[in-house]
Amino acid sequence: MITKTLMLLVVFVFKNINEIQEDMMELKPTFLAGVPRVYEKVHEGVLKALEELNPFRRHMFHVLYNFKLKWMNLGYKQKYASRLADLLAFRKVKNRLGGRIRLIVSGGAPLSSEVEEFLRVTSCGFVLQGYGLTETCGLATIGHPDEMCMLGTVGPPFVFTEVRLEEVPEMGYDPLADPPRGEICVRGRTTFAGYYKNPELTKEAIKDGWFHTGDIGEMMPNGVVKVIDRKKNVIKLSQGEYVALEYLEKVYGIAPIVEDIWVYGNSFKSMLVAVVAPHEGNMKKWADKNGHKGSITELCSIQDLNQYVLLELKSAAERNKLRGFENIKGVILEPQPFEFDKELVTATMKKRRERLLKRYKVEIDDLYKRLNAAAKR
Numbered sequence: 001m002i003t004k005t006l007m008l009l010v011v012f013v014f015k016n017i018n019e020i021q022e023d024m025m026e027l028k029p030t031f032l033a034g035v036p037r038v039y040e041k042v043h044e045g046v047l048k049a050l051e052e053l054n055p056f057r058r059h060m061f062h063v064l065y066n067f068k069l070k071w072m073n074l075g076y077k078q079k080y081a082s083r084l085a086d087l088l089a090f091r092k093v094k095n096r097l098g099g100r101i102r103l104i105v106s107g108g109a110p111l112s113s114e115v116e117e118f119l120r121v122t123s124c125g126f127v128l129q130g131y132g133l134t135e136t137c138g139l140a141t142i143g144h145p146d147e148m149c150m151l152g153t154v155g156p157p158f159v160f161t162e163v164r165l166e167e168v169p170e171m172g173y174d175p176l177a178d179p180p181r182g183e184i185c186v187r188g189r190t191t192f193a194g195y196y197k198n199p200e201l202t203k204e205a206i207k208d209g210w211f212h213t214g215d216i217g218e219m220m221p222n223g224v225v226k227v228i229d230r231k232k233n234v235i236k237l238s239q240g241e242y243v244a245l246e247y248l249e250k251v252y253g254i255a256p257i258v259e260d261i262w263v264y265g266n267s268f269k270s271m272l273v274a275v276v277a278p279h280e281g282n283m284k285k286w287a288d289k290n291g292h293k294g295s296i297t298e299l300c301s302i303q304d305l306n307q308y309v310l311l312e313l314k315s316a317a318e319r320n321k322l323r324g325f326e327n328i329k330g331v332i333l334e335p336q337p338f339e340f341d342k343e344l345v346t347a348t349m350k351k352r353r354e355r356l357l358k359r360y361k362v363e364i365d366d367l368y369k370r371l372n373a374a375a376k377r
Contacts, residue, residue, distance in 0.1 A: 113152035161188035
């Protein structure tokens with residue numbers, strides 16, 4: 001049973017939401033650990049089920065959601081924040097997760113605050129994020145249950161572990177600035193001694209006893225850590241502004257029309273573009289509403305859909321108060337999510353950016369040419 005559970009946790013991310021729910025109902029887990037993509041699919045599944053409810057029941061769900069969230073923000077534990085809401089609405093969400101879930105842990109990449117808040121309110125269990133690497137032999141930081149002030153963060157340092165932020169001057173990150181940001185460095189009893197038979201790489205990664213993770217973090221006022229991006233995935237646009245690509249992908253990835261997204265930019269361009277895999281169900285709804293028919297591939301070639309996706313991304317940027325240079329100016333529509341091509345993502349669903357660039361370089365160059373031509377008119 002344990003082996004089967006572990007296998008299912010590994011492949012959850014490659015399944016659709018219906019398959020995930022079927023596995024949950026069969027296993028009835030009390031503990032679930034996964035990457036953010038798993039929980040994003042659960043979130044999408046619940047929202048889809050909400051759309052199928054009549055307007056009154058959908059409205060009541062949102063009323064109960066906001067009511068429970070209010071009491072949780074006031075310091076009440078989720079178990080006692082609103083038992084009525086749990087009974088009337090959120091018990092059904094819990095049943096979708098097997099009915100016995102007690103603890104949900106996310107790791108491998110930052111989980112968006114929107115999805116984490118939704119799970120904290122509706123799952124009827126503890127939801128938290130953790131942070132660690134192979135080199136830290138497990139957890140370096142971990143969030144605390146029922147602490148809404150840790151929403152969107154990976155929590156404070158774990159036992160026997162110290163964490164600090166180191167300045168990255170070439171990217172404008174300063175631990176002494178407001179807010180304090182920099183490369184996350186870790187040391188402690190659980191940190192590894194070095195890479196096997198590779199002293200050069202060890203010397204590069206460990207300096208003065210501190211392991212340099214390569215992740216960019218922000219220290220919150222309450223002493224917990226928020227992972228912003230990977231050091232190598234922070235790029236500078238031609239106007240001198242720095243952009244955290246993975247953070248933007250999390251923001252834009254919440255848009256209903258988006259199933260998957262890869263944001264691209266470089267130091268020779270002033271604009272960001274993206275490759276977007278549209279959400280199949282929402283794309284078909286748009287097609288039916290606007291009189292379009294055809295396969296997913298045919299729909300992705302329609303210019304009107306391209307413009308609609310851009311508008312949805314713009315709306316997501318406005319809701320999250322992104323700056324102007326963080327807005328996506330052009331998109332390429334891809335019929336299939338990246339996760340179905342193992343060459344484009346890692347086992348933990350991190351995007352292989354160099355391979356993605358190689359795959360879409362011709363389309364990206366053409367898109368930039370069209371955007372530059374439009375800007376000169």
